[in-house]
Amino acid sequence: TxxxxxxxxxxxxxxxxxxxxxxxxxSLSVLTPPPGLSQSLLxxxxxxxxxxxxxxxxxxxxxxxPGDMLLLSNWGIPRVVLEKYRSLGVVRIFEWxxxxxxxxxxxEGRNLVYSAPTSAGKxxxxxxxxxxxxxxxxxxxxxxxxxxxxxxxxxxYLQNLFQEAMxxxxxxxxxxxxxxxxxxxxxxxxxxxxxxxxxxxxIEEDKVDQLGIIVVxxxxxxxxxxxxxLLELLLTKILYVTSKREKSRKISTExxxxxxGIQIVGMSATLxxxxxVATWLNAELYCTDFRPVPLMxxxxxxxxxxxxxxxxxxxxxxxxxxxxxxxNIVSLCYETVHEGHSVLLFxxxxxxxxxxxxxxxxxxxxxxxxxxVGNGGFVKASKLLPFALRMEELQEIVDQLKRSPTGLDAVLxxxxxx
Numbered sequence: 001t002x003x004x005x006x007x008x009x010x011x012x013x014x015x016x017x018x019x020x021x022x023x024x025x026x027s028l029s030v031l032t033p034p035p036g037l038s039q040s041l042l043x044x045x046x047x048x049x050x051x052x053x054x055x056x057x058x059x060x061x062x063x064x065x066p067g068d069m070l071l072l073s074n075w076g077i078p079r080v081v082l083e084k085y086r087s088l089g090v091v092r093i094f095e096w097x098x099x100x101x102x103x104x105x106x107x108e109g110r111n112l113v114y115s116a117p118t119s120a121g122k123x124x125x126x127x128x129x130x131x132x133x134x135x136x137x138x139x140x141x142x143x144x145x146x147x148x149x150x151x152x153x154x155x156x157y158l159q160n161l162f163q164e165a166m167x168x169x170x171x172x173x174x175x176x177x178x179x180x181x182x183x184x185x186x187x188x189x190x191x192x193x194x195x196x197x198x199x200x201x202x203i204e205e206d207k208v209d210q211l212g213i214i215v216v217x218x219x220x221x222x223x224x225x226x227x228x229x230l231l232e233l234l235l236t237k238i239l240y241v242t243s244k245r246e247k248s249r250k251i252s253t254e255x256x257x258x259x260x261g262i263q264i265v266g267m268s269a270t271l272x273x274x275x276x277v278a279t280w281l282n283a284e285l286y287c288t289d290f291r292p293v294p295l296m297x298x299x300x301x302x303x304x305x306x307x308x309x310x311x312x313x314x315x316x317x318x319x320x321x322x323x324x325x326x327x328n329i330v331s332l333c334y335e336t337v338h339e340g341h342s343v344l345l346f347x348x349x350x351x352x353x354x355x356x357x358x359x360x361x362x363x364x365x366x367x368x369x370x371x372x373v374g375n376g377g378f379v380k381a382s383k384l385l386p387f388a389l390r391m392e393e394l395q396e397i398v399d400q401l402k403r404s405p406t407g408l409d410a411v412l413x414x415x416x417x418x
Contacts, residue, residue, distance in 0.1 A: 031132040032076035033102055034069045070098060080164035081131060093124065096288040100125050103284040107132065109258035111283030113266045115274050117291050122267045126215045129265055134167055134186050139212020141187045144195045146218050148173045155189040172198055192227055196234045208241055211262050219266035222277065235281065238262055322363055329356065330363050354411045361415040
């Protein structure tokens with residue numbers, strides 16, 4: 001059904017009123033490090049245990065445990081957002097995240113480029129900086145991701161995270177654009193191409209003042225041969241417009257420049273020339289190799305398995321003999337699944353991925369069938385099969401995929417039922 005632009009729903013009007021009331025009820029100070037925390041206290045092994053609780057707006061949670069500076073409740077996070085994080089199992093930040101956030105004037109708006117391994121918690125740092133810029137500075141945020149699927153997933157996540165804080169999160173991706181345009185939202189989640197177009201529009205309409213922070217996930221996309229130039233162009237325009245605006249307004253103090261400017265935050269796990277990029281963006285640089293889960297590297301050559309120093313660790317004896325699987329990938333997958341873990345495989349091409357997935361699905365399904373019914377038709381246990389295929393649930397997934405806008409993929413039609 002179509003809606004006339006002049007009509008505003010009561011719920012939308014109520015939400016807008018609550019949003020204005022929430023933001024105007026007090027001078028909100030968001031994301032403030034616990035008193036006593038400084039860069040010198042972060043020695044890589046232990047944080048200072050001295051903390052003095054301070055008062056503030058009732059929207060912000062006062063320190064719950066003065067003895068632990070890594071608790072999110074000690075960082076001045078709005079209560080509603082803090083509860084969301086708790087529901088997701090996030091109660092504390094890692095030491096590297098505290099160090100990164102307390103880099104020189106980053107919380108005041110200085111640009112930041114940082115690198116950390118996958119799953120180390122890079123996005124949390126960006127989320128907290130967005131929260132501060134939007135709620136404290138009354139500015140808008142731009143979150144740039146390389147792919148539509150990732151951008152859409154991030155949009156849904158941020159909507160759930162920030163909705164109780166009266167922050168509207170919408171997406172610019174594919175053919176999707178939010179109703180009301182950029183002026184009506186607080187956080188725009190975009191692909192690179194859409195972000196570039198949005199920045200162009202903001203500059204043309206002289207609304208750069210509305211923008212407070214730009215977060216670039218997968219900053220190494222700068223080096224992409226097809227799309228990297230767009231990201232570089234976007235950031236160059238922001239740097240130029242910001243510099244021009246400072247000169248026209250005769251902004252002389254660093255504090256005012258950081259407060260009124262556009263903060264650029266870039267993160268990556270694989271960018272090789274971080275120092276060069278940080279210099280170009282006039283940003284603080286932070287790097288860590290911290291991993292919440294240890295990474296063990298192994299190399300398989302023939303039936304020998306070596307560690308990262310190429311020291312032989314064991315001989316691999318494949319449990320399953322699969323025609324055409326000279327590298328014993330199916331057996332390696334089986335071994336991992338048998339131990340109760342999941343497997344993520346990377347292949348050189350899409351065709352390779354599809355053929356390998358069909359092979360693994362077929363072999364695992366054959367294990368299931370051989371375990372379920374013996375030669376005489378009796379149910380028997382199998383030492384080889386560590387899991388049960390829930391056929392009803394698999395069929396339900398297939399039915400859901402059939403109802404999706406793109407329909408059921410041919411490869412998934414052959415692999416999921418198995």
